[in-house]
Amino acid sequence: MTLVLSTSGLATADAATDEKDATYYISLGDSLATGYQPDVDKDTDVAYTDQLYAQLKQRDPGLEHIRLGCTGETTESLINGGKCHYPNATSQLDAALKAMAQHPGKVAYVTLSVGADDILLNCVSPAGTLDGACLNSKSRSMAKNLAQIAGALHKAGTDNTQFVGSTYYNPFLGAWLQGEAGQQAAKESAPLVKAANTGITQVYKATGFKVADVAGAFSSDDFTTQVNVPGAGEVPANVAEICRLTWACTRKDPHPNTEGHQVIAGAFAAELKDDDAPGASASPTPGASTSPAPSESPTPGASASAAPSESPTPGAGTDTGGNTPAPNGDLAETGASSSTPVLAGAGLAVAAAGAAAVYYARRRRTGEES
Secondary structure, eight states, X not given: OHHHHHHHHHHHHHHHHHHHHOEEEEEEESHHHHTOBTTTTBOOTTSHHHHHHHHHHXXXXXXXXXXXXXXXXXXXXXXXXXXXXXXXXXXHHHHHHHHHHHSTTTEEEEEXXXXXXXXXXXXXXXXXXXXXXXXXXXXXXXXXXXXXXXXXXXXXXXXXXXXXXXXXXXXXXXXXGGOHHHHHHHHHHHHHHHHHHHHHHHHHHHTTOEXXXXXXXXXXXXXXXXXXXXXXXXXXXXXXXXXXXXXXXXXXXXXXXXXXXXXXXXXXXXXXOGGGSTTOOOOSOTTTTTSOOOOSSOOTTOOOSOOOTTOSSSSTTSOOOOOOOBTTOOOOOOOOOOOOOOOTTHHHHHHHHHHHHHHHHHHHHHHHHO
């Protein structure tokens, strides 16, 4: 009897110690955060959030992943709910804020990637036509919502919490393979996406977030360097990269493949410093092993990279089934996301969103200064 009680007491003490030493990584966002893959039409554990968690856990073994991403999430639904169910929370943002309140001083990292679906799911038809009134409304609301989300998250954190949001790569570059008209559309999309990323960056920085340069990691603006792509010949480096890292050139689907998520994870890791994380220990340079060097002959749409080592969820890249979003890092039951075709017209929506984001960030800073 005494032995049994003693053992139970030790187990309770160990659990208390584990909780005391635990730190947390909270990931929020849309289908980028959930690892949606169009070939299996499901969320998977190849998500950059899972790959980033595996890296961060190497430097902080006590780190736990609160995986809140929801496929198809918009900035509005992230605030108000409606896309995914979160136990004891009204929305993804509410779930994140409650998790941060539950673990005060223990949330080491918060990452966010959201906004693209605001435009693509609302204002662009399958034929590529754009609703001007919808565009005007959604672009402005997206910027305002993103600032509200980032601001609320940052306010809920502590000096030890690192916040990182992402820019977007340019999936419209995949149109390059569709002939002369597609090449022109790809060229025209570049400054529009760049303008959007400038606006997104403004909003994040105005709310205390660091910015993962996903656009740069995908070489989104490099039309100069030429790369040989089997079956396509010589193409600009940014086109080769979008074909290598996403499904844009094979399925006309903008989602990143396994290798693309690996590169995105590297962009986030580059913004996360070892010495700022609670309980962090020395580790290799962030992102050093996450972003493979561009292949000289990438195959369009290929996803041949290995699953991340020591992945927190087994079966990387497979259809593992759905689960309700939960603090244990499981996959979310979010259903399939929209496979929006690669359409040049959608670039106009991106540009308007960027312009609104710049306007809102400037307005916010002016208000703080006055």
